[in-house]
Amino acid sequence: xxxxxxxxxxxxxxxxxxxxxxxxxxxxxxxxxxxxxxxxxxxxxxxxxxxxxxxxxxxxxxxxxxxxxxxxxxxxxxxxxxxxxxxxxxxxxxxxxxxxxxxxxxxxxxxxxxxxxxxxxxxxxxxxxxxxxxxxxxxxxxxxxxxxxxxxxxxxxxxxxxxxxxxxxxxxxxxxxxxxxxxxxxxxxxxx
Numbered sequence: 001x002x003x004x005x006x007x008x009x010x011x012x013x014x015x016x017x018x019x020x021x022x023x024x025x026x027x028x029x030x031x032x033x034x035x036x037x038x039x040x041x042x043x044x045x046x047x048x049x050x051x052x053x054x055x056x057x058x059x060x061x062x063x064x065x066x067x068x069x070x071x072x073x074x075x076x077x078x079x080x081x082x083x084x085x086x087x088x089x090x091x092x093x094x095x096x097x098x099x100x101x102x103x104x105x106x107x108x109x110x111x112x113x114x115x116x117x118x119x120x121x122x123x124x125x126x127x128x129x130x131x132x133x134x135x136x137x138x139x140x141x142x143x144x145x146x147x148x149x150x151x152x153x154x155x156x157x158x159x160x161x162x163x164x165x166x167x168x169x170x171x172x173x174x175x176x177x178x179x180x181x182x183x184x185x186x187x188x189x190x191x192x
Contacts, residue, residue, distance in 0.1 A: 008036040013177030015040040082118040083187030088128040113144045121151035129158040134167040
C-alpha cells in the first residue's frame, strides 16, 4: 500500500515523525512525504538514509515530494563507531569567563579528535550550534571528527534562532526527533 504524508507547513520534527510512523506500518510499502522547505527535506532524507532505504526527490512549485520505498522489514542500521553521544549545548565549556570557556571548548574538541572509535555522534544545541558555523575556531577539528565517522548534528531550530542556517560549515541540520532518538539509543550520553 502507498501512503502520502502532507507535511507542508509543519515545524520540526513533525515531517520526520510522520514519515517514520508511516514507514513503521507493516501494510505500507511506499511513502510519499511532501515538504515545503529544505530543512525538512534534509531531515526526512537523512532519516530515510539512516534506515538504509531508497528514495527519490521531485520538486514541484516549491514543494519537495520524497518517494520512499521499503521492503517488508526495515534493516537495522549498523554503527561502525562507539556508542557514546556527546551533547554540546553551549559555545563555551563551563561557567564563568567566556574567554576561558572558549579555550576549554577548543581543547576539549581537539582532544575528541584523538579518540577515534569512541564516539557515535556529537549533537550541538542552543549556542553550541555556533561551533559548527562560519566563524568558529573549531570547524577543522569538527571536520576531522566527521571524517573519522562521527555523526555531527546541529539543531535546525537553534540554527534558525541564531540566524545561521546558511552558515553551517560541518555536519548536518538535524531535528529534535533525530536528536532524541540518538540520545535514547546511545550507550552513554555526555552533556556539556
